Amino acid sequence: MSHATHANAALTPRARLRLARLIVGHGWSPARAAERYDVSWRTAKKWAERYAAEGSTGMNDRSSRPHHQPNRTPAPVVRKIVHLRWKQRLGPVDIGDRLDMPSSTVHAVLVRCGINRLTHIDRATGEPIRRYEHEHPGDLIHVDVKKLGRVPDGGGWRYVGRQQGKRNRSATAVRTGGPKNKHHQPLIGTCYLHTVIDDHSRVAYVEAHHDETKETATAVLRNAVAWFAERGVSVQRVLSDNGSCYRSNLWRETCAELGLTPKRTRPYRPQTNGKIERFHRTLAEGWAFKKFYNSESARLAALPAWVHEYNHHRPHSAIGKHSPITRLNNLAGHHS
Template identity: 85%
Template structure:
């Protein structure tokens, strides 16, 4: 086991051992040995005594932490702090006010319990986050649908303002004869992005469609499995939410035909499919709303390039800041 030497130590553990052996094993006097190593008489005696009592293992620095902490926060109070943090997600100042103590003390307890950051716990339940990652590409893929309002010709309200965006919606609806709401407002419709994420590598596959029916979902799964197969990845399991398309017999039969085990998340628990939820946020910020698009077709034309950038070039923080495609090494036979 490696031991760190104090930054201000006069001697390294190896030099301490030489000093101690001169005194204990070879009979040198303490003043002579201290002068030889340019240290004080007290320092030379300390290492000689420690060598005599503990041997070479005693030449390493000891922790300066006291053996007894009389002012440490009592365990019952720690439990109250942890309970308020987990169950109510309160900050140090609020917890300190409720318990009648200093906020700095509360923060110290939260740090010691690894609860000082809310990213360490599930915001919805207050329970510790259980992170997982499957060992090999294809062991599990996540599927879901991200819905986005279509961009009217001339651009949408996010960049042009609500007044101009509304005007563009009316013009586009008039040209296409699109549906209208019961108040007569033009409906631009919805773009359904069927997304697939490999759990191990975070490599993404995306298709844009006009619906989220079971037929479309099954077709996307077939295409995604074929796309991954071309890159040396065999899909074993698929995780989806409890949407109608994924509860259908067609989805079950398609999975059986492809040799895939279908799995579904717990109801009302989107955190179970958190990897693809996080990808959707990246997708929206990096592509859908990142810049001005003057039409829906212009935005969709940019989708393929963005997905390629995400897979091949964008560093992913969850996998050591590497591009996801670098983890698809089945072609090299690493996982076969």
């Protein structure tokens, strides 16, 4: 029985077992056994009790991690740290400055989430360098929601400048009756893009909505599964993050009805859903912010054509510079 022992251990697991057997099996007192092995009687008693309760496996080292960590960084703060690291690839000092917290705490969170080294991430794309994919179309689809601020009438600040952008937002908010935020700035709403990506082919399905409720998310899932079925793809599994709409009973029931196995990513690990994160970046650069739109309706009108271009004509570097649609089963001669 050979197991690694921590540096300060007085006894190896084998010696602990011998000590415990002297007390439990041969009737030695803890004090006598402790003297034999040059440890305290408390130590001898501890190993004897653990041996009596767990047998020889109880002689191995246990984690020294405390059962409760009241000072651990709260989950909402962890999400902010991961977001800044993943989206903007900031270091602990910059993240700490933005969130008004020690950089050492930020670093500890990054280590715990496995994103402390940018060498683990492709700096250009934000995806993990190690690529993987399921073998067949439909084996797994990724789902997520991309949030975009709506374009005000007359265009947004990226193209018309800050001052004119504010005037456009105010005018649009007056027309639509939109509310104001805590800084008394007019709000014109958010566009929620529900996106679905096939893991093997990278074929994308996108719907724009006014919310990310469980009802909307499940309706999009039904539509996407039907859309893929029309193209000869039978969906088996669906991977989502831990958003409330994907943790709902309605989502689980809909997956069961469609014959899908629902899976969720590990909390605070955006790498797990890297393909759809990368698609969202392509979506933002290639459609949402690529050109001037004079209204939200004008931008949404351009979405179907961009998705078609992405699926049918845009070469994808991760699949040999072929377009995603060429990897679907129903296209004769394209599936290899």
